[in-house]
Amino acid sequence: MAASSLQSLNPTFSQTLASPNTSPSFRSPFLRFNSSFTPKPLSTRSSSSLIARSAAEPQERKTFHGLCYVVGDNIDTDQIIPAEFLTLVPSNPDEYEKLGSYALIGLPASYKDRFVQPGEMKTKYSIIIGGENFGCGSSREHAPVCLGAAGAKAVVAQSYARIFFRNSVATGEVYPLDSEVRVCDECKTGDVATVELREGDSVLINHTTGKEYKLKPIGDAGPVIDAGGIFAYARKAGMIPSAAA
């Protein structure tokens, strides 16, 4: 489904990919999926040596491994990043880091384990497990940004609010994944887990409980995530030129 929607957008997709990628050399803090990004000439999709950004290799497995942080339903953007911290501008590298230190600081005191320890800048949890309607509330991009800045790699939730999901995809900060069951009821904060992304068959493996959970295919967002965000996707689709003006 993802491939066909991309195809309908631009039937000359493979031809577009053949042109060399001359993206600017600025190493954005947002290009998180491959920290050693070096522009390489784009080849056609069937080739095995694809674009350097590892998010854009659909045939390969993508794996996140680490500790889980479990939250409940309707975790809104004010709990993810309270409004008082929105004066920090995410495109400013120093303020980007500061945003990470405040990730999930708005959670009520009933959450005894804090996502980021007081005084720390990064989290020790790389996988966030959520319930229904994760990320509801504001359209503030600071929400997925602060999670990514803190060091989270993926969110596995039962369902998402649309703006949060969209912002996660557009920025590439965290992978927003859908579980088929209430994973938040079966995992505990501190469980060791692995998220394996595969073509059509992704899983969450909880090593502490030994249970495995199927994750839903990423759907229409797939091409955008695979490309590495909305700008890369638009360049691939021939919507905007490869080189910045």
Add this chain to the structure above:
Amino acid sequence: MASSVISSSPFVCKSPAKGQKDLGVSSFRKASQISIHGCQRKSISRKIVSVMAPQRSSSTSGSVKTGMTMTEKILAKAAEKSQVVPGDNIWVNVDVLMTHDVCGPGAFGIFKREFGDNAKVWDSEKIVVIPDHYIFTSDKRANRNVDIMREHCREQNIKYFYDITDLGDFRANPDYKGVCHVALAQEGHCRPGEVLLGTDSHTCTAGAFGQFATGIGNTDAGFVLGTGKILLKVPPTMRFILDGEMPSYLQAKDLILQIIGEISVAGATYKTMEFSGTTIESLTMEERMTLCNMVVEAGGKNGVIPPDATTFNYVENRTSVPFQPVYSDANASFVADYRFDVSKLEPVVAKPHSPDNRALARECKDVKIDRVYIGSCTGGKTEDFMAAAKLFHAAGKQVKVPTFLVPATQKVWMDVYALPVPGAGGKTCAQIFEEAGCDTPTSPSCGACLGGPADTYARLNEPQVCVSTTNRNFPGRMGHKEGQIYLASPYTAAASALTGHVTDPREFLQ
């Protein structure tokens, strides 16, 4: 036609991709314009009825033209297609992009990063920059963000920048407006049939004007700044038909809280909420804005109301830009149908800590409160203050708790001080508020709706109970994590201020 057919942005590849047809503009004018509410007048049920229609598949064969909803039509036109169905991912031309002080710096930062330091925006007259969130504060970063926007606007020659430089006296700033969603409407930027995006979730407010309006993040906004386009998935439409005469004690806020309580905070996720019916037709533009404002609280992608004489009258008094209204086809597909007999509804509140935690106001009369807040894009418009003043005047009493008044814009503030309240013998809102013992109406901005910097006026800095005309009550929304926020209409808020408890406005209005 408000939007140009071919984008003039230097960042959009000019030659259409091979295989894509160049669809002429004339094909859109043939689309049916039957007003949807014309078909609904025949059957008004006596009871409140919620009816869920079975999900109809929205597939269409290539050659047969299916009826489209308002939202589908607006997006089809903006994508230069003759037909779209829910689920289609399409590139859409944007008519207006709005941003403010909180997200503007980030959006422009991304724009420069991706398009280059010397890049120019796609259209300097289609971007509206409205500082409104953290204005009247000594927070240095907040103040810096307004300065950053000034620099960007200067560099890009942005036509609409509602700047503020003198924080000590908002009236000394001729350009400053206040809350972005109210300012957009008041300044004539909302027009039927158009696509309006904003870096704020309550951008959906503008759907009241019969346009597609939704909130986006900084990255999407940065993309739009450069290209004037955005990738959107066409949403299916849920239809809400509201019929019956609006009781004198009920307001649009009660209607939307009723609906959100019905379908939950995720009930409209990825969907359009289309409102029609005789009640909707009787609402003023400001009331329609309140209704569409909280669509996002149900998870909705956008809210939309068919434009009519009320709409045209409002819009034509504020802009001379031509527009083309659209209406849902009689044979359009809707994914759900809800009907309400409004004459049977009662004032409601949303209890802590969720906008869908609905309860009848009269059933919360034992809840003791500490303060009342009247303000924000949801409940800080001129008519919201008029309503509160009307109730205070009818009661002739003094408030029992601190009552904070935050007009949304300069214009609202001026109306509060200048306009006579109907039935009050010539008194203005401001006079009535003073007599009732409310706080003096403060400088217009988003204020404490979302907490804000520590020194924000009326911020909830203690675990208090607040009845508020704002839009969200999740933990910590107005500041303190243990603060208890009851969302309510201006009538309910005013009534509650007078008793010191959550109060049904009928206590004072009948």
